[in-house]
């Protein structure tokens with residue numbers, strides 16, 4: 001079975017006069033979880049809808065394994081998507097909903113039951129889909145997405161509404177699916193969640209690409225690029241470093257000194273040379289959350305108004 005790549009090529013989408021996606025290009029490779037990040041209204045859902053042909057691009061295109069969604073022979077067997085957990089037909093039972101999907105895609109009934117087991121909904125299979133909690137509706141959405149055993153998965157905010165056990169479950173599920181060689185694109189505005197799940201990131205803001213790189217690269221690009229030293233002799237260390245013309249910033253506490261303009265090795269050697277005791281020394285890193293804020297600072301559409309602002 002060939003592994004499929006998602007290629008978003010110069011995708012642009014207008015809703016009336018609103019530019020939701022602006023000349024966006026990126027790739028989602030098989031074998032890893034790609035986190036799709038951006039502030040509210042950045043265009044994540046619009047992009048995902050365009051991948052599965054729910055939204056027609058104003059220009060540009062999205063290819064899955066080199067083909068448009070509309071041209072796929074067996075769409076559900078190629079791409080599985082969880083876009084709107086509440087989309088299940090309310091009147092039907094959980095099982096009937098999945099069976100309906102399976103039969104219309106020539107997928108055996110057995111597979112629907114297996115998926116109900118997998119997502120933990122077997123016990124509520126006869127309940128009406130409408131009565132499900134958001135978390136259970138998410139699970140049903142995941143079951144539907146996996147029904148055709150697709151090589152490509154799109155999950156829009158799958159963690160929404162899940163309890164802690166459910167969050168852990170979906171994380172492991174996504175990683176497992178990627179390890180099996182599938183391409184997994186998962187959107188979120190929760191950086192912390194992405195740090196635990198994704199190995200690669202696509203970050204957008206106002207419909208435009210801001211970053212496409214591995215999680216490590218993303219954090220190191222956003223990092224301040226300094227060195228953090230913990231010492232019982234901060235004044236002495238500051239003197240030594242300042243004498244070398246290095247820039248110093250205050251750390252979170254007095255015993256922590258942040259140095260710019262030199263690497264860990266240089267700072268360590270300077271401290272040793274001047275017999276300054278050092279308890280800890282490491283490159284200054286930022287959290288994924290901080291890096292994200294830095295990347296998207298100019299691209300936040302809906303920001304809560306600060307007190308005292310216009």
Ligand SMILES: Nc1ncnc2c1ncn2[C@@H]1O[C@H](COP(=O)(O)OP(=O)(O)OP(=O)(O)O)[C@@H](O)[C@H]1O
Pocket residue numbers: 015018019020021038039040041042043044045046047189
């Ligand atoms: N059906 C629609 N009609 C009109 N405007 C829309 C429609 N869908 C989305 N938009 C607009 O397009 C922009 C992108 O929205 P989209 O839902 O894709 O963002 P998002 O990144 O998924 O946001 P969130 O994190 O809040 O879900 C927003 O300005 C939104 O208001």
